Amino acid sequence: MSRIGKKPVPVPAGVTASVEGQKVTAKGPKGELFFVANDEIALALEDNAISVTPVNETKDARSKWGMSRTMIENIFKGVKDGFERKLEINGVGYRAALQGKNLQLALGFSHDVIYEPPQGITIAVPKPTEIVVTGISKQQVGQVAAEIREFRGPEPYKGKGVKYAEERIVRKEGKKK
Incomplete structure (x- = not known):
């Protein structure tokens, strides 16, 4: 189990986030960035946080789980602070x-x-x-x-x-x- 992937990514104040299928888009004071997750990862926006979960329990899906969460966190930090x-x-x-x-x-x-x-x-x-x-x-x-x-x-x-x-x-x- 990914300890990093389990935690939902909170959307910071001043940043608007949207999830459309596998694409996460973040708009903030510095600009706009997006991340397209792999098909083996499920994304959901709930309670002003994005949760990342693997679709199935294969080794490939679990290996992309934590990386996807970190990439989403990085786009939020980038559009807010740089x-x-x-x-x-x-x-x-x-x-x-x-x-x-x-x-x-x-x-x-x-x-x-x-x-x-x-x-x-x-x-x-x-x-x-x-x-x-x-x-x-x-x-x-x-x-x-x-x-x-x-x-x-x-x-x-x-x-x-x-x-x-x-x-x-x-x-x-x-x-x-």
Whole structure:
């Protein structure tokens, strides 16, 4: 039994939710998102909360049960508050700047890397060594942060590169003479 899936998802104040078959739509102050559940999951809106139940007790249905509930909870949080992911840049001469809406990164290459964010994502650079990615879709914010980190991931010897703010780099010892 899914301990996460058993709990109904409460609809937060300021958010309107509707269930039409397998589709859950949420509208809030930040925007509108939807989630389409698998056919093995039953959705019901009752008492200002959405309950998620598996249609049958197969392993496949039970595996999608908790995930569906979490996805619905994430769309509610996204349209109400939004999501953000912070990245840090470490290294001499490594820096970030905004060029209009695009992100310009100097990461030790012979050229600057220009990253154009997708629609619905906002990138801010409060300091030249800090990047903040914000949006209403948790999946999209995480994907954009991963793509930025991929340009120059942190290396274990000096810790240079782009890393998540909460990430801890396990350092390695260099060569011995």
